[in-house]
Every structure is written in structure tokens, then in C-alpha cells.
Amino acid sequence: MKVDIGMKGQDREAVGQILNAVLADQHILYVKTRNYHWNVVGPQFKSLHELFEEQYTQLADSIDTVAERARALGVHANGTMAEFVRDARLKEEEGRGLDSATMVGNLVHDHESVVKQLRADIERCDDQLGDAGTADILTGILEDHDKMAWMLRSFLNEKSV
Template identity: 45%
Template sequence: MGKKSSAVAFSMDIGISDKDRAAIAQGLSRLLADTYTLYLTTHNFHWNVTGPMFNTLHVMFMAQYTELWNAVDPVAERIRALGHVAPGSYAQYGELSSLPDAPAQPPKALEMVRILAHGHEAVARTARSLFPLVSKADDQPTADLLTQRLTVHEQTAWMLRSLLEE
């Protein structure tokens, strides 16, 4: 005779329908993929920046990749709190992310800045696109998370764009 499974299935009722939880988790999975992809690109640029702005950009990129690294966990944990599995592989992130991978050859410093500014804008768009569903589902914790992420990405994009002005 086979062993009986000791796993117990629990139903979930947090006041958000299964359908809405699934859709929100899918959107948050895209946000997680975008955030992780931007983290990796920013860290790559931190390692590979050169030129007269080296010190400024090296330090700035470190602050930015550290913030992004700290952001992935709350997004993944929200997906889990909604009862879904958080994606966690490069293959999944490649499929889910709206951002391109980091360039194989490091670009010049100001091109790095431009790429990162566009990346933060893209992550902001991904976060913002979830608000209609999150609002409809009355999902305040996800709305709060999205608001926090939007604040960071919009401010960072502005600071990066400021470096490109002459």
C-alpha cells in the first residue's frame, strides 16, 4: 500500500476572488521580472562603467541596484501571499519582462544612463498597468506596494534623465 500524503489543502479566502488573485499574481510576476532584469542591468553597469563620470555613476548605480535588490523580495512575497508561486528563473524572467537584457558589450557611460532611465520608466509602466485590476479587487496591500515602487522608479528615472540634459 502506498503512503497517504500528509499534505493538507487549504482553501484561501482573503476577500479577493481566485480569478482576481491569479490575475494580480500574474501582473506582479511581470513586475518582479522587470525589477530583477533592471537590477541585473544596473549591477552590470556598476561593474563596467568607465570614463570621467566613473566615480559618480559607480556609486549611483550601486545605490540603485541595492534598492532594486531589496525590492524583489516584497514583490515575490506578495505573489505568495496571494496564493501563487513567484517566478524565479532567468528563463521565466526573459519571458515575463518588458525590458531587454543588458547589452553583451558595455555601452558608454551616458548610454548606460539612458538605458537605465528607460528601464525605470518601463518598470513604472508595468506597475501602473496593474492598478485597475488591483483597485477593482480592493487589494490595498498590492496597491500600497505598487505606489511605493512607482515612487522609486519615477524618481530614479527623473534623476537619470537629468544627467542626460545639457
Template identity: 40%
Template structure:
């Protein structure tokens, strides 16, 4: 059954498509945080291992929330690795060393990329697509990414 929420089908389709790209970015970032958790090495191993666990747990919640928002708009969320790799703007990094600082810099760069993306979508979702609910949703998501980025940045001081 189509969602009858006062937003045109064309607008919900566009918003769902943008959210699908965001979902792909979130899932790739989640996977990268998992990689950091599993593979970090060095004298600060236990601290970084636990820190990356908090990051991927937060990202897992965000992945779920973005997918559910797509469903609330009456569309299906992409849910395959192939779809995510086609939709994402993030890239995988193949590293020579699995040090905490390297993982932190990589994750921070991706959070910053997502923050910039979300900041652009906030206005277009509200003004162009008349979807203030999704605009508000991604504002909250952006704030969570900003906090996670702050935590990562603090490790680099």
C-alpha cells in the same frame, strides 16, 4: 495553505500573474544596473560606479518585495532566469561602449517602461480584481521608480 483574504482565487491568480511579470521586469532591471556598476568606464568612473550601486541595491529590495507580495497572495513567485526571460517586457542591450551616459539612458528607459506599466495596474488591481492592498503596494513601488528615474534623468541635464 491558501490565503483567505477576501479576494477570489481567480482574482488573486490574475494579480499574482501580473506581479510575476513585474517581478521579471524588476529582476532584469536589477541585473542591468549591476552590469552598469561592474562595467562602467570613463573619466567619471568612480561616481557612476557608486551611483549604479545605489540603484541596484534599491532594485534588489524591490525584487524581494514584489516576490513577497506574490507569496502573500498565496502564490509562488517565479525564481528562475528562464522564467524571468519569458515573462519580462524588457530587453537586453549589447553595447559597444560602457560609458555612464549610455547606461543611464538605458536604465531610465526601463524605469519609465515600468512606471507606465505600474500606473495601468494600479486601477485594474483595485477596480477589476478588488485587490486594493496590491494596488496600494504598487503605487508605492511606482513612486520609488519615479524617484530613481528622476536621479537618472538629472544626470542627463
């Protein structure tokens, strides 16, 4: 059935590309956070293990929101690891043998990278593509990433940030 929500098909497709890139970034960050949750060691093990779990759970919810928004626009939501790796603006990395401070620093960097990219995505959705709904969803996700980065930064001292 044709989607008739006041947006041109080409604009919906462009928003869909943005959403699929966000979806890919969210998956890369989800997998990295889950990996760190499983493999963190050291004196802050319990608190980081729990924080990583909170964050990957929050990312899972965000992933669902983004995919459902793509579908609401009549756009295919990517769902394979190959698509996520291909479309992600974040990069996977080897997670073996990392100390907890490196894990936290890597996640802070990724969350901050997502925030920067989301700012551009929000502006494009709202100003160029006329999709305030997606811009609003992405704004909420940006706020979540801001908070997750802050929570992680609190584990690091000022010199390492």
C-alpha cells in the same frame, strides 16, 4: 492551507500574474544596473558606480517585496532567470562597450517604461481585481522608479532626455 483574504481565487491568480511580470521586469533592470555598475568607465565613473550600486540595492529590496506579496496571496513567485526573461516586459540588451551616457539613458528609459506599466498594473489591481494592498505596494514601487529615473536623468543634459 486555503487562502481566505476576501478575494476570489481567480482574482488572486490574476494579481499573481501581474506580480510575476513586475518581478521579471525588476530582475531585468537589476541585472542591467548591476552590469553597468561593474562596467561603467569615464570621468563620472565614481559617482555613477555608486549610484548604480544604490539603485540595484534598492531594486533587490523591491524584488523581495513583490515576491513576498505573491506568496502572501497564495501564488507562486517565479524565481528562475528563464521565467524572468520570458515574463518581462523589459528586454535584455548587450551591455558591452557602452559609454556612460548610453548606460544612463538606457536605465532612464527602462525606469520610465516600468512606471508606465505600473500605472496600468495599479489600476487593474485596485479597480478590476479588488486588491488595494497590492495596488499600494505597486504605488510605492512606482514612486521608487520615478525617483531612480530622476536621479539618472540628472546626469544627462536636457537635449539628450
